[in-house]
Amino acid sequence: MTQKITSCILVFFGFWLSCCSNPKEPEFLPAQYVNPFIGASTSVGAAGVYHGLGKTFPGATTPYGMVQVSPNTITGGDNGSGYSDEHQTIEGFAFTQMSGVGWFGDLGNFLVMPTTGKLKTVAGKEDGNIAGYRSHYSKETEIAQAGYYAVNLSDYNIKVETTAAPHSGMIRFTFPQNKESRIQIDLARRVGGTSTKQYVRKADSHSIQGWMRCTPEGGGWGDGEGNADYTVYFYARFSKPLDNYGFWSADIKADWSRKRDDVVAIPYLKKVDEADIIVGQTQLEGKHLGFFSEFETQTDEVVTLQVGISFVDMEGAEKNFKRELAGKEFDAVKAEATSLWNQELSRIKIQGGTEEQKTIFYTALYHTMIDPRSFTDVDGRYIGGDKQIHKSTGFTKRTIFSGWDVFRSQFPLQTIINPRLVSDQLNSLITLADESGKGYYERWELLNAYSGCMIGNPALSVLADAYVKGIRDYDLEKAYQYAVQTSKKFGNDKLGYTGPPFSISNTLEYAYTDWCIAQLAEGLGKKQEAALFRQKGQAYHHIFDQEKGWFRPRTNDGSWEAWPEQGRTKEWYGAIESNPYQQGWFVPHDIPGMIALMGGRDKTLADLTNFFEKTPEHMRWNDYYNHANEPVHLVPFLFNHLDAAWMTQKWTRHICETAYKNSVEGIVGNEDVGQMSAWYVLAAAGIHPSCPGSTRYEITSPLFDEVTFKTDPKYFSGKPFTIKAHNNTAENIYIQKALLNGKPHDKCYLDFQEMVSGGKLELFMGKEPNPEWGVQKKI
Template sequence: MYKASANLLIACSFLWLTACSSAGVVTEDLIPTDYVNPFIGASTSVGAAGVYHGLGKTFPGATTPYGMVQVSPNTITGGDNGSGYSDEHKTIEGFAFTQMSGVGWFGDLGNFLVMPTTGKLQKIAGKEDGSIKGYRSAYDKATEIAKAGYYSVELTDYKIKVESSATPHCGILQFTFPSSEQSRIQIDLARRVGGTSTSQYVKVLDDHTIQGWMKCTPDGGGWGNGEGNSDYTVYYYAQFSKPLSNYGFWSADIPDDWVRKRDEVVSIPYLTRVSQAPVIKDKKELEGKHLGFFTEFPTKEGEEVEMKVGISFVDMEGAANNFKQEIASKNFAQVKQEANDLWNQELSRVRISGGTDDEKTVFYTSLYHTMIDPRIYTDVDGRYIGGDKKIHEQDGTFIKRTIFSGWDVFRSQFPLQAMINPHLVSDALNSLITMADQSGREYYERWELLNSYSGCMIGNPALSVLADAYMKGIRTYDVEKAYQYAVNTSAKFGNDLLGYTPEPLSISYTLEYAYADWCVAQLAKALGKEEDAKLFYEKGQAYHNMFDVEKGWFRPRNADGSWKAWPENALTEEWYGCIESNAYQQGWFVPHDVPGMVELMGGKEKVIANLTNLFDHTPSDMLWNNYYNHANEPVHFVPFLFNQLDVPWYTQKWTRYICKNAYANKVEGIVGNEDVGQMSAWYILAASGIHPSCPGNTRMEITSPVFDKVEFKLDSKYHQGKVFTIIAHNNNTNNLYIQKALLNGKEYNKCYLDFAEIAAGGTLELFMGDKPNTKWGVLSNI
């Protein structure tokens, strides 16, 4: 297999994330990183959210676009805290080098937890309430700073300032210590969000460097508290600016029969066992079940100490090589500046003008959040761990990526990337295809994390991403193999046996599978597979089998064909035939056949009235509710249904309302879990004035832009044009209705575009007013 030359890899070391392609030059009038606030969404609080899912669950620490490494503060290990951080916590237990972004299901990663301390050595973080003492520290919220590629805070217990930054494969911490005879950097090698690594290794290489690994298995909890099947090893190569003249280890003897998952590792017996671990100072390397490492040294007031770390998921040599290629010769200031430059390069793929400063901040922070995943899983030398858990070498066609939150991201995140970063979509598809191939499973996973088939959520979302990419000209993968795996996926997970999927959760399953089968039909038709296209089109009609004509709505169905009992509040009862939603919300999910859905529901006028009722009953704070619940994905296409019902002014009204009320420049500024870029991608597209209503076809709905001008830079390898621009004339908070439109200077009366018109480049001009124009965009007037 082809292996890229060392010179090429060095030259592209910072451009792995963009396939060495340029996103354009940032002009002087707007610097995107000035409008990035990583604190937006950085809360897991169920109290603030009013529901068990919590809020955004993003992390505020430093990373690079789609980077492997995230150096972020962690405030909590247990609970449903996937990012490891929540703003309402008053203490920090350390700074980890890997983090997930915006996820529920207990989370994972949070590995290699580093904490600077002074005084007596503590081997556990302890409890925030002080009931169990440990090395965690209170921090001064007023000193906390988060920017694109940079984070800093002052730990008040130790009077230590901590700063972090990152390269794609490496992280750096800079500590400013007080005067102390016993300053320290300590590393909890066992630590993992939602559990623990089950075994670790550390070796002192020389008087400045350590290396080793941390093995994370389902036995140690993590993703889904072990149910997510994540099984990975993090390798590290760490270098300290202070000599390792006084260092040591601690190793806790964890009994073989102890459960080591989310709740257990923060229990009193477990913490007591770790706190009693002996300190070991007469060795240079150690392997164990729960290891820690520390190095102690005297410091002067204001003395700066750096720690640089290379990370790899391949092997220790990979971590060392990543370190040497990307960060070995650089100081903190240089790494910080280069991270900022990388973010400006990527964020400049979309340029905006107009809007308030807060709206600009919400926009570019949203774009920032869409550029964290799917992250690179490939080392700088092109090696990666495949679906067979073996080492593979990149063949030059794609970069292996990981974290595919399929059920979420097929809706907005991947359609956005198809516009602004099609190579990323190609990478993600190649990663899923090779994973299915190498694992021997030959079907797609719906929620992939570090090669795990986690089974998280429902449906067959990879089929949507595949069909949408193909229809939009992204075809740089083995199309026939991709298609066969799509067919296999539908056969393994679908409505084939009964023509629907029975209880439990029968509405959600059946409707999601029906849509995915329609996606396969589109792909089959495009590939000239007419018989398959007909078969999968019919399978896409399975949603009919869940509609109870007597009740006039979708209803849960049992395996014997009978309907599940219809409660008094059937439409709004959460979990009644649905996952994380209710029948009123999930029932609108027939994006591939809106005319058929409308006919079932009693005709256009009845559907418009029902949709209007859905929105009219939605609370203004947009938090979790029984109506239009923007905090979760099932309803994300619903505002765009009005366009297809010949009342496009309602799409314009409600998307502007959602952009204003569901997003804000504050910690609580994302009303639900960020979900690996989906919540933010919805905002980017809707606030720009376009959004898909059914990935897998090329129709893009036109709606009311938040901004006066939005420019999408296009990739010449995939698109014909260079830039697609949307201009909103006379745009303001009152003038939210489209009066007329021009496409490339010619009058345009449709409320949608074909993706080909975007890919060709050009300009869509929208003329705004304060009252609906009931003639523009209506089918009968076209």
């Protein structure tokens, strides 16, 4: 009897616990939604235009990590990521990659390939004109996840798996039975060219270390025009002992060019194919080297390679390896990478939407978290703009700043979810201006290079945007002085506008970033300078042709350039990678002034409506709203300024659902180092700036029922900010009314401080537009 009573009490107690306690919510694991294949195509044919598609890479990396271990299918051409899905062969797995760049790419260093049989020293060509060590692969076996990639190389029957840590990476090979198995490393290889000098030595019974020198003479960024000049250092540990190893050295003639088209030409490839095989030495320096280690393997034998990477020195590479990989199994490293991704991606939590939309969203957020990547070793050292070793104090030195792209959405997104990253980037740009002795900000920085890629002064936008939002942990006075010097070097000062070849694009962007300096000057109490730069921000008036009713390029003598037959839809007419119709909407800092210049609200609204209605359904490269390129990315939010907020809601929904897909072709233009994806993240969440450098964020129609942003307590309140969409469906895309923290909110925008202070914006959705919501009240 006592036993039965006790059992009953225990059962009741367990029932009480299950009913009355608060069970722990399932852990939120957003990395499961990441599909790194989205955008992984450089195909011009699929894009229908010379710029290709997303140009992302599918390999393993960590958030803002120095290392990316990714398959490479191609070396030359306009293939910045080194990979394109339509290719049928893989030439190796590199430990550095660029993501989504539109210019001729770089990195792709330390190319590792497992092989069997006779040693080949050249990758060869996919069409078979030159045989080499590249291998066909099975598309069905490809797996790409956040922090992991796997594939089967069908020519060798070898399974390859890659994972990464922030400064290092690891590959796991599963070999077949073979007496001539090997791991070989092409030390000369580089996307879009070659490293020009290499050094490698056997460090111990299982390890090698060395470096690869990459200069503009070897092509790379912009086929050498981007001035990329860096050295990659490595420390690599093999799980198999180095009992049978050697080098190959190709005798490249001193007068041969070594740029992107040269290194894939038949004469060059034949010279590499004839490379000398060198054994019996422990070290080698040369101008086109490779290393190999041979061994016998049994069926399904696992062999691993662990590699530390540094841009500082060989000791740095070894330290990075020891801190992150030494003694760790592959699965443990992979788990740590996944954990890092879950941690970072959890900065935004979504509810609702389809599984496809969740995958697109978190993959987009993932792509915003690749750059600007760490340039600092685990001990805090980095190479500065003076080629000397420095140690970062209070910030992480970062690199790859695609300024012309990322000032529009990528950095405004980071100001909300990762202000420390914004601070790091500004400190990195300031120290580069300092250490290089140049004293101005670079617009597109790569590994300390002042590449001069694209136009404008985008760093000034990032600086002003950070400053007005309270992100100020950098040398403010120095930041301001370098901003002024940047405007003097690149700006409208000489003529009051800028002449050919990109008169419209440059004049408008310089006017905007001069206004950005005014924002900073005002905050620093420099009233007179603020007034001066605010006036310079009006330079856009000087290139507006009243006769044509639009912006028109001027020559240096003040005359207009001849008006083309296509009118303002003529691409490259005074505008870079765009036309005057697309570029002409870019006066974000003075939208009322722009509207007045264009003939008033009604005329401007009609023209803007026409701009969108003539956009083709496929949303790829076109003469109207060309979402495939950055100049138009702020344009959908102009409707909010024209008392037509419902049209911002209509078109951002349409863009999100049409220009982004869960597929290799899922980004309609180059990813551009996070910009295309950041636009999606913000717009799909229901907010986006119309003018970085202002604290105003436009409200639009969210894809998801609920989106919650974490805020950083070191910079802001630390309280979450949530956007809740009631009655949200694929048909109910229009905002009927809104509440902010429970009170009616009639404005079609929010202030940044209203978001980072925490709280909730509630949007009530419906099928029909509400033309009255968000209308600016006239006084």
